[in-house]
Amino acid sequence: MLTLLWLLLPVAAAAGWFAARRSGAARPEAFWNYSANFHEGLNKLLNDTGELPGELFDSLDDTDKDTADTHIALGNLYRRRGDINRAILLHESLLDKPELGEQVHAAALLELAKDYDSAGLLDRSEDTLRKLIDSGQRLPESYGAMLVLHERERDWDRAIETATEVERVTGENRSSVVAHYYCELAEEAKAAGYTDQAKKLAGDALTRSEQCARAHMVLAELARAENNHALAIKHYANVETLRPALMPDIIDSRFDALRKVGDETALRKFIDHIRQQRNAYSVIRTTRSVIEEMDNVESANRFFKDQILQRPSLKGLRDWAQDQIAVSKVGEREKVQVICAMLDKVVEDKPTYQCERCGFLGNQLHWRCPGCNTWDSVQPIIGAEGE
Ligand SMILES: [Zn+2]
Secondary structure: OOOHHHHHHHHHHHHHHHHHHHHOOOEEEEEEHHHHHHHHHHHHHHHHOOOOOOHHHHHHHHHOOHHHHHHHHHHHHHHHHOOOOHHHHHHHHHHHHHHHHHHHHHHHHHHHHHHHOOOOHHHHHHHHHHHOOOOOOOOOHHHHHHHHHHHHOOHHHHHHHHHHHHHHHOOOOOOOOHHHHHHHHHHHHOOOOHHHHHHHHHHHHHHOOOOOOOHHHHHHHHHHOOOOHHHHHHHHHHHHOOOHHHHHHHHHHHHHHHHHOOOOHHHHHHHHHHOOOOOOOOHHHHHHHHHHHHHHHHHHHHHHHHHHHHOOOOOOOOOHHHHHHHHHHHHHHHHHHHHHHHHHHHHHHHEEEOOOOOOOOOOOOOEEOOOOEOOEEEEEEOOOOOO
């Protein structure tokens, strides 16, 4: 990584200077003088040899539009290395120079907000972003950073406020994210035992976005907790319609609600519905056990075989091999057991969810990806190695 930086940064410095030169603004000596200081500072930074050379800070007084970008980049490198004080010093120094213009100031403010954030000075970070937003500069980035800040603090009320402001100022539609913020509040209220408030907040989520499958999940769970299983079934059906990939996450609860309603016709109708489509493995496995309970093992095994042939998966193969242990001849049983043990190990090591955006892997559903902070990007892994 460091080698790559060494190779790229002189190129970046030169590219910046040549780009500026094309605009007729750069002086040849500005590049070479600056470049010498820049590389000396970079040397210290990458070799971690302690203090920055005094010349670099002396040269801050001479910063002009040609070299401001490089000061910003050097500050960013310090921040990434964890040396926040130097990053703040470099970025703040640019704000004392009105002659650098609005664009340089906006870029320095945005980086300064990130510096404060990295230092845990969240209030200062927020104040800096607000200053930037009020100036009308770099709105997409500053609003984006402000929302990430509220999300990290789990301040969902302020996140709703800011996202609504983004919609008003930029005309962007943020309804699906705002619906998640309401769902977060609904789940907090549900966990605290405020059922009515949780219902209202999940309803607010649906008012902001009718497509919010998560709100239906929350409402289904609240309905089950109140033994209103018929209502829970309706909400689960909406989850499937809006986001079929969530079926593995609701299948157990949905069958449980159907059983508790006690309507066998509705239960069989739902099993037929599953039978007619290709299903995730968790859906196949749960439905198999329901059929076995309602009818018999043979009928359940027939369903299982038909389904895993339609959508082969390692988990299906593992469970099928497990079934073969009981029916194997004495001499073969040990071999099948070895195969099962190996498949167990393979399946156990496989993650079940993946972020479509950054590739984050995990074993539980995250509404917001922990890797890239994107909402609704984590999906169950479908295919031979997943569901
Ligand atoms: Zn991600």
